[in-house]
Amino acid sequence: MSAAAVVAAFVRRDFLAERSYRLSFALGALATLANLAVFYFIGELFGDSLAPQLGTFGASYFAYVFTAMAFFGYIGTGAGSYAGRLRLEQTQGTLEATLSTPLGVPRLLAAMSAWNFLFATFELAVYALAGVLIFKLDLGAANWPAAALVFALAAACFAALGVLSSCFVVLFKRGNPLAWVLNNFEGLLGGVYFPVAVLPWWLASVSNLLPVTYAVRAFQLAVHKGAGLAEIKGDLLALAAFDLVLIPASVWLFGLAVRRARRAGTLGEY
Amino acid sequence: MRLEVKGLVKVFPAPLFSGGTDLRALDGADLDADTGVTGVGGANGSGKTTLFKTLAGILEADGGTILAGGAVSGAGRLRQLAAYCPANPRSFYFRLTAAENLRFFGALAGLPPAEAAARAAKLADRVGLATADLERRFDRLSEGNMQKVSLIRAFSRRAPLLLLDEPFRGLDGIACRGLLELIAETGLTATVLVTSHSRELLGAAAKQTLRIEKGRMPPGGTQ
Numbered sequence: 001m002s003a004a005a006v007v008a009a010f011v012r013r014d015f016l017a018e019r020s021y022r023l024s025f026a027l028g029a030l031a032t033l034a035n036l037a038v039f040y041f042i043g044e045l046f047g048d049s050l051a052p053q054l055g056t057f058g059a060s061y062f063a064y065v066f067t068a069m070a071f072f073g074y075i076g077t078g079a080g081s082y083a084g085r086l087r088l089e090q091t092q093g094t095l096e097a098t099l100s101t102p103l104g105v106p107r108l109l110a111a112m113s114a115w116n117f118l119f120a121t122f123e124l125a126v127y128a129l130a131g132v133l134i135f136k137l138d139l140g141a142a143n144w145p146a147a148a149l150v151f152a153l154a155a156a157c158f159a160a161l162g163v164l165s166s167c168f169v170v171l172f173k174r175g176n177p178l179a180w181v182l183n184n185f186e187g188l189l190g191g192v193y194f195p196v197a198v199l200p201w202w203l204a205s206v207s208n209l210l211p212v213t214y215a216v217r218a219f220q221l222a223v224h225k226g227a228g229l230a231e232i233k234g235d236l237l238a239l240a241a242f243d244l245v246l247i248p249a250s251v252w253l254f255g256l257a258v259r260r261a262r263r264a265g266t267l268g269e270y
Numbered sequence: 271m272r273l274e275v276k277g278l279v280k281v282f283p284a285p286l287f288s289g290g291t292d293l294r295a296l297d298g299a300d301l302d303a304d305t306g307v308t309g310v311g312g313a314n315g316s317g318k319t320t321l322f323k324t325l326a327g328i329l330e331a332d333g334g335t336i337l338a339g340g341a342v343s344g345a346g347r348l349r350q351l352a353a354y355c356p357a358n359p360r361s362f363y364f365r366l367t368a369a370e371n372l373r374f375f376g377a378l379a380g381l382p383p384a385e386a387a388a389r390a391a392k393l394a395d396r397v398g399l400a401t402a403d404l405e406r407r408f409d410r411l412s413e414g415n416m417q418k419v420s421l422i423r424a425f426s427r428r429a430p431l432l433l434l435d436e437p438f439r440g441l442d443g444i445a446c447r448g449l450l451e452l453i454a455e456t457g458l459t460a461t462v463l464v465t466s467h468s469r470e471l472l473g474a475a476a477k478q479t480l481r482i483e484k485g486r487m488p489p490g491g492t493q
Contacts, residue, residue: 009377013363013370020365020407097361100328101378102350262330262345265282265295265320 006103007111014115032073032123033130039065040135053197059224063137068192070127071151071219072212074120078159079182081116082109082166087270090173096268105255109163117155139223146229147222153239154215160246161211167250167257173270191216214238271339271351271430271461273325275301279333280320280485295320297485298334307457309472309479310465310487317485318465319357322433325463326354338431348431353379355424357436357465359416364409368399368419371408372426379427389426396452397421398445414440425452432462438471450474 018024043062054064089095098108131137165178187193189203190212196204207213218235221227229236261267278299284290295317301310312318323329325336327348336343338351362371369390376386394404399418403411411419417440424432434453438446453475456462466472472479480487 005377005382009374013366013374016370017363017365092364093358093361094363096328097356097375098378100326100349100354101375102380103378104346259330262328263332265280265323265329267328 003107003110006107007114010111011115011118018115018119032126035069036066036127036130036135039069053195056195056197057220057224058141059220062135063224064195064220065193066127066131066135066137067220067223068216070124070131071154071216072187072190072192073127074124074151075154075158075212075215076182076186077116077120078113078155078157079162079165079186080179081113082159082162083169083176083179085112085116086166086169087173090169090270093268093270099258099267105258106251109251109254113159113162141226142223143226143228144222146227146232147219149229149236150215150218150222150232150239153236153243154211154219157211157215157239157242157246160243160250163250163254164246167253170254170257170261171266173266186210186212189213191220211239211242214242271305272337273301273303273431273461273463274337275299275325275334275487276337277334278321278324278331278336280317280324280329281332295485296324296331296334299482299485299487301480301487303461303463305457305459305461306478307453307462307464307476309476310463310482311469311472311479312465312482316482318482319435320485321482321487322354322435322463322465325431326352326433328354351429352431352433353424353427353429354433355420355435355437357439359413359420359440362408362416362419365407367405367407368411368415369404371419372404372423375423376426381426386426389428390422393422393425393452394418397448398442412440414442414445417441418445421449425456428460430460432456432460434462434464436465436467438466438468446471 040062043060043065054061057064059067086095089098132139161178161182165176165182168176168178189196189199189207190210191207192212196207196213196217199207214235218232218239221232258267278296279294280296282293282295284292299317299321310318310321320329324331325348327345330345336348338348341347343351363374366374369387372390373383373386376389377383381389390404391401394401397418399415399422403415408416408419421434421437424434437449441449450471453462453464464472464475466475
């Protein structure tokens with residue numbers, strides 16, 4: 001059984017399930033556009049003059065939020081989808097059946113959120129098209145190779161956080177403190193809706209502990225200022241360090257959580 | 271494949287701060303089965319499902335040993351060797367057709383899509399599941415047909431150890447006959463363990479039936 005065959009099977013399964021909920025699919029796409037429109041009009045209302053902290057990034061408020069939301073939306077998929085998928089499997093009673101097959105933990109993790117990442121890529125394309133065609137966003141200065149590197153490091157880091165978060169789902173079913181932190185504080189402290197320079201020093205120091213801060217800042221600089229690797233070296237190294245620690249730790253801890261659930265007999269519970 | 275189980279223990283701990291006590295579901299169960307069909311009988315709550323889930327590698331044992339084909343086998347190896355048909359047939363994706371479900375679970379067991387489809391079609395015929403029902407969304411199937419899909423998932427793996435927990439539940443007479451034939455055929459090459467609350471069906475499926483009581487199976491004990 002090749003890993004690719006397993007991933008393909010999960011993607012097909014999730015695509016067929018999603019396709020069976022047609023209205024939800026259409027409403028999701030509309031909600032994305034409505035969200036963007038809100039920030040566009042906020043940007044139109046206040047212009048650039050009220051946001052001197054944006055000067056570092058060489059972007060208007062709308063361009064800043066647009067980029068951060070598109071980027072965070074994608075990497076946030078990693079953070080949220082593992083726990084969400086696992087919880088869904090628990091409640092529909094299929095988790096135990098899936099884990100009673102010879103499928104190992106690394107393959108399960110590789111396949112479980114593959115559909116979510118594919119769908120997030122589609123959403124990212126919608127964002128990009130809407131940004132350029134509808135909101136007339138200028139991305140001419142972007143350094144795409146540098147942005148792609150930030151993207152890859154950040155996506156891996158957030159997928160690892162997502163796997164860590166799903167350990168709580170395996171063990172406690174409901175009540176996920178890591179997801180709570182990710183959902184409530186990453187946007188606030190990570191510079192998604194405004195640069196972290198706006199934050200008071202004590203909150204800014206907390207934001208320095210979060211990978212999203214480095215990811216959003218580096219991505220903004222690469223996209224709007226065309227920053228190269230030398231200029232965002234610090235952020236890239238920080239992201240790489242998070243990856244080095246979080247990826248192996250998350251896979252190992254997820255395996256332990258599943259094993260504990262097998263011992264306690266709670267794999268099929270929800 | 272010879273399956274030897276010695277002193278198998280499985281304890282379900284009480285939830286933290288619940289005030290409850292641990293449940294000793296298997297309390298030193300012994301079992302010896304070879305290629306062929308062996309029945310396992312016992313009252314509700316006697317430990318049949320826990321025994322099967324432990325032998326399938328879904329649960330990890332807390333004590334005792336399981337030897338499959340002469341080798342000590344942990345949960346990981348058992349998941350490679352065993353196919354398990356649960357007593358509850360609802361462990362499928364309800365928004366997908368039966369055929370798509372079988373294709374998915376087949377892939378997890380290493381079956382290419384075409385092979386999974388071919389095996390599903392063949393087995394559907396044996397247990398009396400119409401082709402139209404294979405293509406029907408799972409949540410639109412009757413309980414009996416859900417059970418047939420669950421049986422097809424287990425049989426299609428062609429595993430050396432087949433664990434059928436209440437396989438006759440919800441099946442009509444024709445399907446029961448088809449299943450009995452299928453169990454007998456599979457027992458020629460695999461070790462098949464079957465539970466049922468129907469003595470008649472259990473007797474028809476297996477020449478030897480072991481009894482489990484309060485998580486214990488006396489060595490060589492028959493019903």
